[in-house]
Amino acid sequence: MMEKEFTQILAGDMLATCSAACPVHTDTREYVQRLSRGDYEGALDILLEVNPFPSVCGRICHHPCEAECRRKEIDSAVSLRMLKRFVVENTKEYRIARQKKPAEKKEGTVAIIGSGPSGLTAALDLALSGYRVRVYEKDTKLGGMLAHAIPRYRLPVEALAQDIGDILAAGVEVRTGCQVGKDISFDDLRKENDAILIAAGLAESHSLPIPGTDSKGVFLGIPFLWDVANGMRPELGDRSLVVGGGNVAIDMARAAKRLGPSKVYMACLENREEMPAWKWEIEEAEQEGIEIFNSWGPKAILEKNGAVTGIDFKRCTSVFDDQHRFSPKYDESVTKSVEVDSVILAIGQKANLDFLAQTPVAVDRGRLQCDRTSMTTSERGVFVCGEVMTGPGSAIGAIGTGHDAAKVISHFLETGETLKLAERKVTTIGELPSATAALAKRFERVEVNLMDADERITNFSPIEPGYSESEALAESRRCLACATGAYLKSPAHCAGCLTCVRVCPFGVAKVEKTAVMPAQECQTCGLCAAECPAAGIALSRFATNGMRDTLRAILSKSDTAKIAKPLVVSYCCLNETTSRKFLGAQTEEEIRQSGILRVMIPCVARLSTLDLVSPIELGADKVAVIACTENGCFYTGAEELLARRVKRVQKFLDDIGVGQHNVQLFKTDGSAEESWPRIWEQFRSTPAQTVAPGELLAEGASR
Amino acid sequence: MIVADPKPFGQVKGYLENFEKILIVGCGTCVTVCLSGGEAEVQILASGLRIAFGREGRSKTILEGCVQRQCDEEFILPILNRVENEQIDAVVSLACGVGVNFFADRLGKTPIFPGVNTTFYGAGMEPGLWAEMCAGCGDCMTAHTGGICPVARCSKHLLNGPCGGSEKGKCEVDPANIDCVWQLIYDRLQKLGRVDELQNVLPAKDWRTASDGGVRRTVREHLYRLK
Numbered sequence: 001m002m003e004k005e006f007t008q009i010l011a012g013d014m015l016a017t018c019s020a021a022c023p024v025h026t027d028t029r030e031y032v033q034r035l036s037r038g039d040y041e042g043a044l045d046i047l048l049e050v051n052p053f054p055s056v057c058g059r060i061c062h063h064p065c066e067a068e069c070r071r072k073e074i075d076s077a078v079s080l081r082m083l084k085r086f087v088v089e090n091t092k093e094y095r096i097a098r099q100k101k102p103a104e105k106k107e108g109t110v111a112i113i114g115s116g117p118s119g120l121t122a123a124l125d126l127a128l129s130g131y132r133v134r135v136y137e138k139d140t141k142l143g144g145m146l147a148h149a150i151p152r153y154r155l156p157v158e159a160l161a162q163d164i165g166d167i168l169a170a171g172v173e174v175r176t177g178c179q180v181g182k183d184i185s186f187d188d189l190r191k192e193n194d195a196i197l198i199a200a201g202l203a204e205s206h207s208l209p210i211p212g213t214d215s216k217g218v219f220l221g222i223p224f225l226w227d228v229a230n231g232m233r234p235e236l237g238d239r240s241l242v243v244g245g246g247n248v249a250i251d252m253a254r255a256a257k258r259l260g261p262s263k264v265y266m267a268c269l270e271n272r273e274e275m276p277a278w279k280w281e282i283e284e285a286e287q288e289g290i291e292i293f294n295s296w297g298p299k300a301i302l303e304k305n306g307a308v309t310g311i312d313f314k315r316c317t318s319v320f321d322d323q324h325r326f327s328p329k330y331d332e333s334v335t336k337s338v339e340v341d342s343v344i345l346a347i348g349q350k351a352n353l354d355f356l357a358q359t360p361v362a363v364d365r366g367r368l369q370c371d372r373t374s375m376t377t378s379e380r381g382v383f384v385c386g387e388v389m390t391g392p393g394s395a396i397g398a399i400g401t402g403h404d405a406a407k408v409i410s411h412f413l414e415t416g417e418t419l420k421l422a423e424r425k426v427t428t429i430g431e432l433p434s435a436t437a438a439l440a441k442r443f444e445r446v447e448v449n450l451m452d453a454d455e456r457i458t459n460f461s462p463i464e465p466g467y468s469e470s471e472a473l474a475e476s477r478r479c480l481a482c483a484t485g486a487y488l489k490s491p492a493h494c495a496g497c498l499t500c501v502r503v504c505p506f507g508v509a510k511v512e513k514t515a516v517m518p519a520q521e522c523q524t525c526g527l528c529a530a531e532c533p534a535a536g537i538a539l540s541r542f543a544t545n546g547m548r549d550t551l552r553a554i555l556s557k558s559d560t561a562k563i564a565k566p567l568v569v570s571y572c573c574l575n576e577t578t579s580r581k582f583l584g585a586q587t588e589e590e591i592r593q594s595g596i597l598r599v600m601i602p603c604v605a606r607l608s609t610l611d612l613v614s615p616i617e618l619g620a621d622k623v624a625v626i627a628c629t630e631n632g633c634f635y636t637g638a639e640e641l642l643a644r645r646v647k648r649v650q651k652f653l654d655d656i657g658v659g660q661h662n663v664q665l666f667k668t669d670g671s672a673e674e675s676w677p678r679i680w681e682q683f684r685s686t687p688a689q690t691v692a693p694g695e696l697l698a699e700g701a702s703r
Numbered sequence: 704m705i706v707a708d709p710k711p712f713g714q715v716k717g718y719l720e721n722f723e724k725i726l727i728v729g730c731g732t733c734v735t736v737c738l739s740g741g742e743a744e745v746q747i748l749a750s751g752l753r754i755a756f757g758r759e760g761r762s763k764t765i766l767e768g769c770v771q772r773q774c775d776e777e778f779i780l781p782i783l784n785r786v787e788n789e790q791i792d793a794v795v796s797l798a799c800g801v802g803v804n805f806f807a808d809r810l811g812k813t814p815i816f817p818g819v820n821t822t823f824y825g826a827g828m829e830p831g832l833w834a835e836m837c838a839g840c841g842d843c844m845t846a847h848t849g850g851i852c853p854v855a856r857c858s859k860h861l862l863n864g865p866c867g868g869s870e871k872g873k874c875e876v877d878p879a880n881i882d883c884v885w886q887l888i889y890d891r892l893q894k895l896g897r898v899d900e901l902q903n904v905l906p907a908k909d910w911r912t913a914s915d916g917g918v919r920r921t922v923r924e925h926l927y928r929l930k
Binding site for chain 2: 492493495496497498499502503532533534535536608609610613614616617652655656657658
């Protein structure tokens with residue numbers, strides 16, 4: 001894998017806020033930066049480092065990373081889930097090519113019960129460690145809730161298949177249609193394996209202790225979703241009501257709406273603000289015509305001749321007690337009756353642990369007894385992960401526990417000992433200070449339009465289009481690349497001259513004995529580094545060394561005569577590209593033939609005077625600096641500083657006899673792909689103007 | 704701070720025509736602050752020299768160095784060693800004249816050339832602008848003038864009020880850019896409620912403490928010639 005551009009922040013458990021918020025600590029900033037440079041494959045490598053389900057997460061992750069994105073202090077969070085989705089959708093072939101081969105086998109066999117995200121994550125980790133891993137799945141399809149409980153309009157089959165394909169390629173064995181406790185006994189599994197991992201999830205729904213729940217037309221949530229995912233169409237009648245206010249309830253209501261009822265309602269105990277479902281899910285449901293009744297508790301399901309005719313509610317006055325424990329209070333005198341033909345209960349899930357009956361694994365009132373820090377059960381060698389351990393949660397949370405389970409099981413297989421997982425102390429770079437944010441330019445988030453609500457309720461097709469390439473690239477550049485900015489090379493370099501303080505557009509640079517650019521505040525524009533008279537400020541994610549090496553390599557070859565003249569080094573604002581056309585690496589042959597050596601830079605204003613002169617020293621004939629479109633720069637004041645720096649270099653080139661016209665500043669006009677070739681052609685065809693050495697300033701002349 | 708300006712490129716290049724292995728040395732103090740002789744300027748000048756000589760088909764070795772301060776022996780020792788070990792033919796100092804002299808005294812047979820013109824003792828007025836504030840006369844008299852120095856900041860160094868070239872608070876030498884320092888002094892003393900003091904005529908200045916007294920030295924007895 002390519003070396004990470006900037007690993008400092010990951011050292012010592014100091015994370016960017018986005019990475020810290022992610023249960024598996026995805027190196028968000030790194031994959032977004034790779035994407036922004038057109039390195040989609042490298043971005044996928046980063047995603048797969050810690051998450052075997054990037055395709056799934058690109059569709060359905062609740063993206064805690066976005067909730068913690070520091071850009072929201074400026075305008076709004078970077079659309080990280082959509083960027084992830086773009087990466088996986090544009091690297092399909094690469095992903096297959098990079099699939100991990102089964103590792104060399106070592107002693108130790110593990111049986112995993114359940115093929116949801118936690119079980120399969122653990123399976124992959126353990127298989128890659130060399131253990132023989134078998135996953136037992138009672139259904140015919142792998143994926144657990146992902147395969148059965150998430151409606152297709154949110155998670156298409158292909159996305160899940162991509163992720164599972166990787167896992168199977170690594171040598172994980174699977175037994176689908178094999179229910180532990182029925183098709184194979186738990187005891188047999190124990191005899192055959194050195195360790196067992198229970199990752200059975202919460203596959204069953206709770207019912208309600210109210211009259212009428214056994215009527216025809218009452219559905220339990222998870223089996224309902226399961227049927228829908230498998231192409232069945234439960235009979236809902238013309239009006240249906242979902243009881244519950246969580247995300248699963250929303251899925252059910254929206255799935256129900258797609259099955260034909262003219263009216264779908266939701267009713268929940270919580271008021272609007274308390275509803276556990278994500279805000280955006282609630283909004284999308286309402287767009288689809290689903291009506292939500294808040295603060296109502298079900299009292300009785302009404303029936304006639306055994307079939308549902310309606311449901312009675314009583315007013316819920318509060319859901320939680322002072323300690324925020326679930327303890328609903330009602331006002332029985334306030335009631336509401338809704339006429340419906342079916343009722344779907346989405347009031348919570350539970351595990352089916354029947355397979356553990358008559359085994360020594362302790363289960364208490366339907367709950368598996370376990371220790372969460374060691375992921376152990378009452379039986380040695382029997383471990384647990386996923387929602388059966390944590391209770392209802394997110395897919396990415398379950399994936400996190402799968403990694404942990406693999407760790408404790410590996411340790412157990414190697415040492416026979418239990419491993420207590422240390423609580424990982426995560427420190428972050430903290431929020432973006434509001435004073436810094438106030439000085440940053442606003443760039444609106446690239447949003448996609450969901451399919452029209454009227455159209456999307458007609459079927460289960462995905463409702464959310466992915467980003468186009470130009471949209472993804474534009475959005476990726478909104479990432480602040482937190483804490484990848486400027487830093488002082490060493491205190492001895494700094495003269496405390498204050499130049500950095502004076503050019504910083506964000507008021508970040510300070511001189512406290514020596515210059516400091518606090519990582520928490522730095523916006524990575526690079527202007528301080530470009531102007532530092534001590535050449536003492538370095539940038540974490542930009543270097544011109546690559547250009548120098550390439551130029552040296554080309555010009556040191558024997559066939560320099562074949563290089564198209566004039567040879568132009570073109571520094572280009574990377575942020576203006578809308579495709580990979582100019583982002584990919586050029587071959588030496590391409591450079592020789594075109595006479596253009598491209599150097600892509602995230603804002604060309606960070607080029608120092610030396611950066612602009614040194615291509616000439618190395619043998620280039622001309623230097624083009626192609627900045628962004630007019631007023632398109634992320635950094636206030638950068639355009640003027642760059643223009644003045646180029647002017648200085650032009651004068652210097654006159655002084656040294658090269659001629660000022662051999663360095664020029666251009667603005668991108670329209671898209672990079674259209675504009676840049678025109679600029680290159682024009683610049684290359686202008687004859688190089690050289691000032692004769694004799695015209696240089698004479699000794700002693702005033703400047 | 705000592706302020707200096709880069710010498711014209713052609714002038715520096717002219718000094719070096721007959722040398723093959725050249726070391727450009729920057730200074731990390733005053734000339735870094737006034738953007739004329741720090742490490743960045745060393746790199747730019749070196750690159751320019753390589754390009755300019757290269758275009759004439761002359762391949763010289765242009766080396767780069769920078770020290771924290773060229774006016775102290777400990778800091779320049781590594782450069783002196785380099786000059787000897789790497790058989791440098793000529794050195795260009797981008798420090799103020801102090802650095803050039805200090806090197807020259809210690810460089811043996813290797814010539815040293817200035818890369819900047821040292822101009823004055825000044826202050827940064829705003830980004831990219833420095834102005835003279837002190838003349839180093841050796842007998843500071845600003846106690847009498849509200850802290851504002853007529854020696855450094857009067858074009859004629861007048862000590863007892865303005866000349867006839869003071870108009871609307873500006874100096875006739877360059878009205879656009881130079882304030883009449885006596886106007887500044889008057890305004891300042893007025894603010895301090897001490898304008899009456901201008902009635903006291905300052906005696907003729909004893910210039911022996913300035914450059915007229917020969918090469919100046921300063922001794923701090925408590926550290927001087929420690930055994």
